[in-house]
Amino acid sequence: MSLLVASVAVPRPLRRLFSYAIPPALAPRCRRGVRVVVPFGRRKLTGYLLEVLAGDGPQGFAGALKPIEQVLDPEPVLDDAVLGLARFAADYYLASLGEMIRCALPGMQAVVRQVASITREGRAALEAGGGVLRDASLPAIASDPAAREILGVVAEFTSDRGAAIRLEDLKRRVGPRFKARDLARLRRAGLIEVTEIAASAGPRPLLEEHAILKTAEGARGGRQRLVLDALTEAGGRLEVSELLRRSGAARGTLRSLERRGHLALETREIPRLPVSLEMPVLDSPEVTPTTDQVKAIQAIRDAFAAGTFTTCLLHGITGSGKTEVYLRSIEAAVQAGRRALYLVPEIGLTPLLARRMRSRFGEVLALLHSGLTDGERYDEWRRIRSGRALVVLGARSAVFAPVPDLGLIVVDEEHDASYKQDEHPRYNARDLAIMRGKMAGAVVVLGSATPSMESYLQAQSGRYRLLPLPERIGRAGLPPVARVDMRQEFEETRHESVLSRRLLQALEERLRRREQSLVLLNRRGFSTFALCRACGEQIQCRHCSIPMTLHLRQKRLRCHYCDVSREVPASCPSCGSGHLHFGGTGTERLEEVLKGALPGARVERLDRDTARGRGSVEALLTRVERGEIDILLGTQMIAKGHDFPNVTLVGVLAADALLGLPDFRAGERAFQLLAQVAGRSGRGEREGEVIVQAYYADHHAIRFACEHDFTGFATRELAYRRAMNYPPYSTLASVIVRNRSEDRARAQAAQVGQVLRKRAGRRLQIMGPAPAPLERLRGEYRVQLLVKAGSRKEMQAALAETLTELERDPGRVERVAIDVDPMSTL
Numbered sequence: 001m002s003l004l005v006a007s008v009a010v011p012r013p014l015r016r017l018f019s020y021a022i023p024p025a026l027a028p029r030c031r032r033g034v035r036v037v038v039p040f041g042r043r044k045l046t047g048y049l050l051e052v053l054a055g056d057g058p059q060g061f062a063g064a065l066k067p068i069e070q071v072l073d074p075e076p077v078l079d080d081a082v083l084g085l086a087r088f089a090a091d092y093y094l095a096s097l098g099e100m101i102r103c104a105l106p107g108m109q110a111v112v113r114q115v116a117s118i119t120r121e122g123r124a125a126l127e128a129g130g131g132v133l134r135d136a137s138l139p140a141i142a143s144d145p146a147a148r149e150i151l152g153v154v155a156e157f158t159s160d161r162g163a164a165i166r167l168e169d170l171k172r173r174v175g176p177r178f179k180a181r182d183l184a185r186l187r188r189a190g191l192i193e194v195t196e197i198a199a200s201a202g203p204r205p206l207l208e209e210h211a212i213l214k215t216a217e218g219a220r221g222g223r224q225r226l227v228l229d230a231l232t233e234a235g236g237r238l239e240v241s242e243l244l245r246r247s248g249a250a251r252g253t254l255r256s257l258e259r260r261g262h263l264a265l266e267t268r269e270i271p272r273l274p275v276s277l278e279m280p281v282l283d284s285p286e287v288t289p290t291t292d293q294v295k296a297i298q299a300i301r302d303a304f305a306a307g308t309f310t311t312c313l314l315h316g317i318t319g320s321g322k323t324e325v326y327l328r329s330i331e332a333a334v335q336a337g338r339r340a341l342y343l344v345p346e347i348g349l350t351p352l353l354a355r356r357m358r359s360r361f362g363e364v365l366a367l368l369h370s371g372l373t374d375g376e377r378y379d380e381w382r383r384i385r386s387g388r389a390l391v392v393l394g395a396r397s398a399v400f401a402p403v404p405d406l407g408l409i410v411v412d413e414e415h416d417a418s419y420k421q422d423e424h425p426r427y428n429a430r431d432l433a434i435m436r437g438k439m440a441g442a443v444v445v446l447g448s449a450t451p452s453m454e455s456y457l458q459a460q461s462g463r464y465r466l467l468p469l470p471e472r473i474g475r476a477g478l479p480p481v482a483r484v485d486m487r488q489e490f491e492e493t494r495h496e497s498v499l500s501r502r503l504l505q506a507l508e509e510r511l512r513r514r515e516q517s518l519v520l521l522n523r524r525g526f527s528t529f530a531l532c533r534a535c536g537e538q539i540q541c542r543h544c545s546i547p548m549t550l551h552l553r554q555k556r557l558r559c560h561y562c563d564v565s566r567e568v569p570a571s572c573p574s575c576g577s578g579h580l581h582f583g584g585t586g587t588e589r590l591e592e593v594l595k596g597a598l599p600g601a602r603v604e605r606l607d608r609d610t611a612r613g614r615g616s617v618e619a620l621l622t623r624v625e626r627g628e629i630d631i632l633l634g635t636q637m638i639a640k641g642h643d644f645p646n647v648t649l650v651g652v653l654a655a656d657a658l659l660g661l662p663d664f665r666a667g668e669r670a671f672q673l674l675a676q677v678a679g680r681s682g683r684g685e686r687e688g689e690v691i692v693q694a695y696y697a698d699h700h701a702i703r704f705a706c707e708h709d710f711t712g713f714a715t716r717e718l719a720y721r722r723a724m725n726y727p728p729y730s731t732l733a734s735v736i737v738r739n740r741s742e743d744r745a746r747a748q749a750a751q752v753g754q755v756l757r758k759r760a761g762r763r764l765q766i767m768g769p770a771p772a773p774l775e776r777l778r779g780e781y782r783v784q785l786l787v788k789a790g791s792r793k794e795m796q797a798a799l800a801e802t803l804t805e806l807e808r809d810p811g812r813v814e815r816v817a818i819d820v821d822p823m824s825t826l
């Protein structure tokens with residue numbers, strides 16, 4: 001008999017697929033695209049079945065394979081379009097296909113639990129007793145009282161039929177005496193075994209069982225009577241558990257009533273709707289598109305009618321009405337019987353958009369983003385998959401949404417860094433959207449006021465169709481931007497202040513006129529560094545080469561990279577001096593400064609510290625919209641796409657700090673952020689104003705942003721990229737080797753460098769290995785290689801061959817992180 005073998009992608013950082021035997025009982029359900037639970041090393045993983053092959057008989061290779069343990073889905077969850085995109089992405093980013101598929105199915109992981117059971121040796125040790133007369137052949141741990149207690153509890157729950165105790169339960173039962181170290185020693189001594197079991201398939205449809213009254217006549221008394229009375233009282237229909245509670249009856253009673261025809265039991269699915277779709281819809285007034293909008297919409301409709309893959313770049317300045325162009329294009333797609341996908345960087349920051357879309361598209365709108373519960377996301381996912389949703393609004397991973405017959409993909413704020421996943425696998429949803437469009441024969445619309453250099457160059461060369469919206473909708477036009485040189489401010493006032501006189505005056509004026517202001521400072525926390533005045537040491541994170549930030553409200557120093565925090569020391573950790581100086585200003589201090597300088601003003605702060613908790617950002621932004629806040633200050637979160645007509649002033653503090661650490665995209669990022677935040681001012685009927693403070697404001701990114709001159713900036717920036725052979729004139733990949741030991745990191749990076757150079761040939765430029773600009777992160781040293789190539793194919797091939805060679809040692813390849821098209825080279 002020939003066995004069947006499954007080819008399975010597992011979510012581990014290895015690019016190869018793994019083979020598992022298919023047990024005959026599971027064979028009918030093993031279809032391409034279902035999730036399976038498979039053993040992997042000492043663990044169990046949710047894998048994705050990609051192919052079923054005939055094995056070569058029980059004696060051969062197939063017989064030696066580990067079997068698939070469970071099939072999680074009755075129907076495949078991966079369709080060919082999504083799988084095709086995931087395959088492309090895995091190749092393109094040199095990532096593991098299993099990890100890429102996991103991104104495509106967020107939240108759809110089997111719940112795996114760790115369980116402990118006692119081994120034969122464990123039982124023997126327990127029975128031998130733990131006193132002074134202990135058996136010398138037993139491991140020392142067997143006589144430790146705390147460890148024996150763990151052993152005892154595990155023994156109680158282990159049975160020959162495979163029962164075991166969940167690790168959580170074990171901890172709870174043993175209580176405070178439980179030490180992970182003891183458990184680890186018991187495992188190492190072979191007395192206890194810890195394994196994993198798949199406890200559930202992950203999210204499922206939410207079902208509710210209802211009882212429906214048929215007839216109360218001729219029923220018996222007692223419990224049956226009580227049930228029917230309760231049901232009659234409830235109007236003939238009630239949820240079963242509620243009915244049981246009200247009547248005090250048991251399930252059996254309901255079943256006999258059903259048999260006798262008194263009632264019917266019915267299971268129905270309760271759709272879990274994302275919160276923002278349940279909120280009252282926002283009716284936006286019907287608008288007449290401007291001439292420029294009409295042109296853009298028509299161009300998209302034409303591309304759509306032609307029925308072939310096209311990419312358009314909608315380059316519209318802030319407030320030019322890009323959203324209206326997207327929405328009308330989506331309407332056109334829906335009218336033509338196709339479906340549309342609308343990607344935005346972070347839905348949490350544009351909460352009103354979901355509600356506006358809901359009012360426009362109604363029930364056929366689906367929402368996908370990380371703020372949903374697994375259950376909500378799963379229900380939305382199934383609504384999309386079934387084709388019932390015609391329009392999908394989502395963030396990064398929604399690029400993998402199983403939308404059938406996709407006709408249009410919109411990528412709003414296409415330049416935004418949050419389209420790039422900053423952990424493995426590092427894909428960029430904007431770029432995958434284009435590939436998806438190509439595969440589906442769809443029209444892709446990228447939109448931005450500040451397009452990325454990549455997209456802009458494509459549009460320049462004619463590969464993307466450029467659709468310009470050069471004018472603002474309102475009468476006011478773009479706001480004038482004033483630059484305040486803080487060096488000069490200091491000369492004149494002779495004291496160090498956070499707010500310049502000019503900005504303070506402008507803020508006061510807005511309060512008098514009952515208009516609103518935004519103030520951007522792109523650094524969280526109170527102070528941004530802690531310095532010892534005696535020895536000059538900065539307090540750095542123990543794990544990262546990063547100064548720690550003081551968070552006053554939490555009374556802690558915090559690392560913004562690894563999020564580790566520590567108490568604020570009273571004296572210098574290196575010399576003991578009491579003269580610690582907390583310098584630099586973050587948003588928390590700015591909030592205090594503003595409240596102090598403008599008593600009575602309603603000041604609120606928006607940054608990652610205040611944005612915790614579901615719906616908190618939405619609530620805050622709604623209050624700004626309603627005019628309940630005078631000044632909203634915060635990090636770049638305040639710059640994203642908001643449309644508040646009553647905001648007439650935008651202040652930017654420390655604009656030069658936006659340039660940050662040296663990185664080839666630093667200028668582009670600073671320009672984008674400045675232009676975006678400046679674009680929040682004067683969007684209504686009243687004219688706006690922008691005030692930018694900096695110590696050093698001569699960088700071209702700051703200058704061009706202050707002049708609203710995208711073309712000037714792009715020309716200058718592209719010349720620099722060309723001269724340095726940076727993207728978009730080359731393809732770039734960053735390879736980072738991490739290790740707790742600095743020496744090993746260097747040695748391994750040198751080795752990676754050797755393999756890479758051997759594979760690369762002449763046409764690839766390889767720089768390094770050298771310490772990465774952020775040399776230490778999360779306790780690991782980071783050594784970097786940069787690969788620049790004229791041809792993407794050649795670069796992919798060289799990197800793939802290098803990885804294949806490194807993958808012979810899986811432990812080592814996990815320490816090598818490849819980032820293709822990196823957003824930064826830090």
Ligand code: ADP
Binds near residue numbers: 287290319643
């Ligand atoms: P962008 O995304 O380009 O910055 P928005 O799409 O937010 O701009 O549009 C800015 C404002 O102009 C919004 O309040 C929008 O409702 C309004 N708007 C858009 N198009 C029109 C139009 N044709 N007529 C009147 N108002 C419009």
Ligand code: ZN
Binds near residue numbers: 573
């Ligand atoms: Zn000191």
Ligand code: ZN
Binds near residue numbers: 541542559561563564
């Ligand atoms: Zn850190």
